[in-house]
Amino acid sequence: MTVLDTRPGLTTSGLVLDGQEQVLLCASLFYFRLPRETWADRLAQVRASGYTVIDVYLPWNFHELAPGEWDFAGRRDAGAFLDLAHEAGLSVIARPGPYICSEWDGGALPAWLPLTPGLRIRQAEPQYLDAVRGWFDQVLPLLAARQHGHGGSVVAVQLENELDFFDTADRTAYVGALRDMALAHGIEVPLIACAGQGDAAGATGDVEGVVPAFNFYPSDASAFVEPEVRRYAELLAGRGLPLLVTETNRAHVTLRRLLVSGARVLAPYLQASGYDFGWTPSTGNWGDPGGFMTHDYDFGGYLSPVGEPRPEMVEARVLAAVTRTLGARLARAVPHAADDAYRTDVPTSASPSVLALDGGGTLLGVPNLGDVAGPAVLAAGGGGRRALADVADDDLVVTLRPHSCTLVLRDLPLDGFGLDGTLVLATADLVGAGPDGLVLAAHGPSTLALRSGDGTPVVVRLDAPVPGSPASVDVSDGATTWHVVVQHPQDVTDPDGTRHPAPAGPSGRAAVAHAAATAARITAARLLDLPTRTGVTVRHDLPPASEQVGVLRGRTHYTADVTDVTELLLVGAADLVDLALDGQAQPTRARFGATELVPVDGATRVDATVETWGHPNFDDVRLPAMRMGSLRGIGQVFSVTGREDVHxxxxxxxxxxxxxxxxxxxxxxxxxxxxxxxxxxxxxxxxxxxxxxxxxxxxxxxxxxxxxxxxxxxxxxxxxxxxxxxxxxxxxxxxxxxxxxxxxxPTTLLRLEPVRGWDVEAQSDHDLLALAGSSAGGAPVDLPLALDPGDERWVDVDVPSGGCSIRFEGTHVRVAVYAHDELLGRVWLDDDARPRFTGGDPGRVWLPAAWNGGTIRLQVRATAGRTDPALVAVLVTPSKE
Structure with a gap:
């Protein structure tokens, strides 16, 4: 008896699952950015998009909470999430790092690693590899037990992430060590490593058994996407490998351009958005150069952070239907330049791509990269192997929608679908084909040409379909008749044949404005008799880093005597630094560790509260606290004891x-x-x-x-x-x-003396959560709540039931929101000292329905600035989870 090998394999046609060759669409979906109660629904939403694969990071520091303290329970139960993905019919590309980037705190590298003398992250260095081995010993057995072919969903495992951005001294030794760990734990599915800037050797170390994948993030309006992608497809094809695009833009206009240029796995990042609960956002180099990632983790994908479908969901189902319908023909196709395939005056590709489909036919991408619709005239040959000379020129005009990529199918033999003849031309998307006929999808009018033999094709003009009312037409050529159904893209079904309602409501900035305008405005609150600190301090000679006193996430408070000091020099202070001199609060400093002079002005005591926003997910040498492995806290503090002009x-x-x-x-x-x-x-x-x-x-x-x-x-x-x-x-x-x-x-030389004698209170995330969960009495208060700069208070607010998006009105306050024993998120209102926030909506905090007990607890800190601090109102909008 022949036993079928069900293990995934890699050929030039892509990632082959159970012997089936098909271009795969993959959505990032991260369990650690969602409540466990929403996992099944989100997986079902991805399945309904037509995407059949998800990629999943597994963050090391989400599971090892402190050295040797592992947690894989509750919403950290990664195995349960992978099992749900398998039940949903989704394959998984697992990405256990050890470094993941993902705009996650420290790129998932534990904050205590740099405390080990001599340890060098992301290097073939014994201490670091021993630490990684401890993580892999936990996570790789979990993945090995859930591999495809062994009753699970994992079809590939990614080692590291965009290593070509990092200065790893010996890439071959480092990636080779990771590969050996994976193999030792029984990983049999393909091992891949993604290049962030096209450097395959930089990402893989050219290690045998580790396949390069590529992340492309072009401008959606770039005219040069196709030739760039074709180059990589050709390079890999020469090695017998497929082009796996493990990250790219979310817009399906760009995904279509990548498809016709030879990509065999398309994994736009981030189609299914999420949310960073707790102290897990990173600091990143998307700002000038620094920035804080928002808790709301969103780049405009087809699912919002709270699970609301967006218009791109429609485009997802259409493209997924095209890849399913063309199947192996598309997966085995070879990309070519098609520079003379069409003429148009709209902004378009500098070098369009056409795929020569396996078994005959071509698929041409015709992009409109501009804001206005316009016509394109297709050349008779169209870049394919067969001319369409019998169709009049006016039949070859295609109207290109703005920001779209029309896929023009030509000369496709239909015998593989149980039909006679040839599909000579289709300017609508082929989303279904079988013995019962052809199913097309288009936003507007399109042209179809069919031929039963070698004679003149029958050309049919197809009117623009109407949502909910597919049109049908029978096309005959001699004794052959084809039944053709034309759908509006909204009517294209998911892989299970289910039609979904069109996404409703605005998106992007319009959605934020709409939510604020329609929110319930709450001004009733309770001011609690609850301290925000314990006041228990430990004396240190020099100020320790937060991580040195056990604050991997949270806050560290410092106090020192500065009598007779005229100026302080702060070196490496990060992330949120609130200083007070003799109790007088100063504007918050958020300068990513940059050195800064602070006039003391005769004060005798300095107090500092330093909050960790997040450790950097990227290595940027321009600012000290943007270096990977940099520590948090007040840094080094010196008294300036002399100055010399050395200009x-x-x-x-x-x-x-x-x-x-x-x-x-x-x-x-x-x-x-x-x-x-x-x-x-x-x-x-x-x-x-x-x-x-x-x-x-x-x-x-x-x-x-x-x-x-x-x-x-x-x-x-x-x-x-x-x-x-x-x-x-x-x-x-x-x-x-x-x-x-x-x-x-001017150039100045400062003589310094360390400031000594620090009283330090460590307030970790666990400490803050315990305080936030404490019972406390209080008094009713109506907002606005006015505070003095530097003040901090706890406030309870009752909210409606169900899932909520919560925003705030106010100025010069930072608000941390707690519920369900979790920090939901932090927002910073109207303050000139606020740094740039990147990612999603910096003003939104998500309260999931399953976590809503009817009350949220706010920790409100007033900051010094141009106006008096006040929390004015709480705005609550129901979320459609």
């Missing part, structure tokens, strides 16, 4: 920009020659005493500079233009920059 008396080494000695003496940046852009070096000795720390401030630094301190190179950037010198460093310093005539701003 002048730098010797200039311009290399070939002049000849002769002695070298000129100029101000820093001061030199002029015609060789603009060439490196130029400034050198001088600094008057350091050998026992004190110092800091050199280079104001006005353009871009970045290479600075050598006693021969050791450092990078200094305009976003943090400071050179920090430990005792004994800095007698000889050089600054090398591209030459641009004109001096920098």
């Amino acid at each position: 002048a008396l730098w010797t200039v080494d311009g290399g070939s920009q002049w000849a002769g000695e002695p070298a000129p003496l100029r101000t820093l940046g001061g030199w002029s020659s015609t060789r603009v852009g060439q490196p130029i070096t400034y050198r001088r000795r600094l008057d350091v005493d050998g026992t004190s720390p110092y800091a050199l401030h280079v104001d006005g630094l353009p871009g970045s500079a290479r600075v050598h301190v006693d021969g050791v190179e450092r990078l200094v950037t305009a976003t943090d233009p400071w050179v920090h010198l430990a005792p004994g460093e800095g007698r000889e310093i050089t600054v090398t920059v591209p030459h641009a005539p004109g001096a920098f701003g």
Whole structure:
């Protein structure tokens, strides 16, 4: 008896499941961004989109809450989620990291890893690999037990994530170690590694058995998507591999362009949006350069964070139906350039793509990248292998909708569908075919041409279909008749044959405005007799990092005596830094660790509350707290005990920009020659005493500079233009920059002394959740609630039943919202000190229906700024979960 090998395989036709070749559409869906009570419904929604695969990150630090403290229960039960995916008929590409990015706290790397001396993250370094092994020992058996072919849904496992963005010293050794761990745990499905910027070797280390995949994030309006994608498809085809696009844009106009250019797995990120509960958003380099990720994790995919379908859901079902209908013909197709396939005046591709379908026929992509509809005239050959010379020119005109990609199907033999003849031309999408006929979908009028033999095709003009009322027509050519049904895209069914209602309501910014305008406005509250801190402190000589006192997520409070101090220098303070001098609150600092001078103005005590928004999910050298592995807290704090102007008396080494000695003496940046852009070096000795720390401030630094301190190179950037010198460093310093005539701003050398004697209160996320769950008496209060800068109070608010989107009116307050023993989210209202927020709606907090006990608890902190702090109202909008 022959035993069928059901293990997934990779061929040039893609990821082959149970011997079936088909282009696969994959939606990201993350259990850790959803309440467990919603998992089954969200999986069903993805299934209803027509997508048949989901990709799932598994975040290390979501499951290891502290060193050796593992949690796979409740909403952390990843195995239960994978089992539900299998029950829903969805395959899974599992992505256990160890680094996942995903705009998640630290990219899922535990915050305590950098506390181990000598440990280097994402390197083939023994201490780091031992830590990863501990994680893989937990997660890989969970995946191995749920592999496709073993009664589960996992069809591929991704190792690492976009490693080509990171400076890994020995990529081969590192990825090879991860591969060996996976194999040792019985992973039999394909192992993949995704390249974030097209560097396959950078992502995989060229390790045998690890297949490169690619993440493409072009502008949807780019004219160059097709030639870029074809290049990668051709490179991989030469190795007998498919082009797996593991992340890309969500718009189906772009997905169609990738499809006709050779992609065999299409995994737009993030089609099914989610929500970051707790202290799990990251800080990222999407800002200027820093930014905070919102709790509302949303990039405009076809499902909103609260599960509301969006218009792209319709396009998803259409494209899924096309891939199902064409099946292996499409999966085995070969992409080609089709530069002469059509003419149009609308913005379109610089080099369109056409697929030569297996078994005959072509599929051409005709994009309109502009805002206005316009015609395209198809060439008679259309880039295919057979001409359509018998169809008049006016029949070859296609109206292109704005931001669309029309798929033109030509010369498709119909015998594989149980039909006679050839589909000579279809400008509508072929979403179904079988012995009963053809099913097409189109937003507007389209053209269809059929032929039973080698004679003249029968050309049919198809009117624009109406939602809910498919049109049908019988097309005859001699003795052959084809029954044709034309649907509006809204009427295209899911893989199970179910028709779904069209998504209703606005999306994007319009949805936010609509929600605010229709929300219930609540002003009744209860002001609680509940402290926001314990007040229990531990004395430290120097201020510890938050992670050093057990605050991996949460807040750390610092107090120190600053009598006789005139200026403080903060080095590496992050993320949200609220300072008070003698009880007088200052505006919040959120500068991502950049060094900052703080005038003390005669105060004798400094208090600081430092809240972790999140650890960086990306490695950005421009700001200290944006480096992966950077710690949180107040950082290093120095008293400034001396200043020296060192802007002048730098010797200039311009290399070939002049000849002769002695070298000129100029101000820093001061030199002029015609060789603009060439490196130029400034050198001088600094008057350091050998026992004190110092800091050199280079104001006005353009871009970045290479600075050598006693021969050791450092990078200094305009976003943090400071050179920090430990005792004994800095007698000889050089600054090398591209030459641009004109001096920098002033350059100052500060002599420093560490501020000592700190009383520190650690307030971890567990501590805050315990406080938020405490019973407390209180008094009714009507909003607005006015507070003094620096004040913090607990407030209870009753809310309607069911799932809710919660927003706030107010100014100069930060609000943390708690319910169901969870931090639902944090918002920051109307404050000039607020940094850029990226991702979804920074003002929305989601209260899931299953977590709604009728009351939310708010921790309200007033911030200093241009107006008096006040929480004015709570706005509640029902969510359609």
